[in-house]
Amino acid sequence: AQKITQTQPGMFVQEKEAVTLDCTYDTSDPSYGLFWYKQPSSGEMIFLIYQGSYDQQNATEGRYSLNFQKARKSANLVISASQLGDSAMYFCAMSTGGGADGLTFGKGTHLIIQP
Amino acid sequence: DAGVIQSPRHEVTEMGQEVTLRCKPISGHNSLFWYRQTMMRGLELLIYFNNNVPIDDSGMPEDRFSAKMPNASFSTLKIQPSEPRDSAVYFCASRILAGGMNEQFFGPGTRLTVL
Numbered sequence: 001a002q003k004i005t006q007t008q009p010g011m012f013v014q015e016k017e018a019v020t021l022d023c024t025y026d027t028s029d030p031s032y033g034l035f036w037y038k039q040p041s042s043g044e045m046i047f048l049i050y051q052g053s054y055d056q057q058n059a060t061e062g063r064y065s066l067n068f069q070k071a072r073k074s075a076n077l078v079i080s081a082s083q084l085g086d087s088a089m090y091f092c093a094m095s096t097g098g099g100a101d102g103l104t105f106g107k108g109t110h111l112i113i114q115p
Numbered sequence: 116d117a118g119v120i121q122s123p124r125h126e127v128t129e130m131g132q133e134v135t136l137r138c139k140p141i142s143g144h145n146s147l148f149w150y151r152q153t154m155m156r157g158l159e160l161l162i163y164f165n166n167n168v169p170i171d172d173s174g175m176p177e178d179r180f181s182a183k184m185p186n187a188s189f190s191t192l193k194i195q196p197s198e199p200r201d202s203a204v205y206f207c208a209s210r211i212l213a214g215g216m217n218e219q220f221f222g223p224g225t226r227l228t229v230l
């Protein structure tokens with residue numbers, strides 16, 4: 001069975017600062033994928049970034065980067081130069097089977113960006 | 116391009132009634148997922164299909180829940196009979212089942228309230 005742990009229920013960050021959201025995972029499958037999704041107050045689920053377990057380099061998508069440390073089983077999301085619009089719930093998720101299976105989600109981190 | 120379409124967006128029903136949630140995946144996507152989100156349990160995978168075939172239904176909570184995918188462009192999730200504890204937001208997501216293409220695109224969700 002796989003498990004995702006997000007230890008930060010909530011975070012307050014000043015606008016324009018960088019943010020790191022923590023995520024650790026556990027699985028016995030050697031082939032898996034790690035995902036981050038954003039859920040604003042409106043409720044939709046927005047895909048941010050993906051990292052495959054065999055990817056050699058950390059994934060980046062614009063202001064988002066994923067700090068993948070395989071030996072520590074961590075997949076932290078880094079948001080550079082935070083903006084007010086980044087305020088939302090952030091979910092870390094994992095999919096085994098090479099990233100093709102359904103997603104197992106963490107409990108989420110509620111990020112609030114303050115002006 | 117239209118994203119994942121779910122209907123209805125909101126459903127209020129009384130305990131014991133049958134509820135049917137509908138999903139139209141993105142055209143060309145051949146994997147479809149049903150998730151449920153509650154405050155208590157977070158986001159949970161219920162079932163997913165590859166090429167219209169159910170692959171993993173271990174997340175379906177009880178026999179009261181059933182899901183079908185009669186063709187590549189339509190899926191239903193049925194609850195019969197419904198109970199108050201089924202109240203949740205139900206998300207449908209789809210993706211392309213191909214190497215390296217692991218992003219799941221989520222629909223807007225159906226907010227179900229069972230009185």
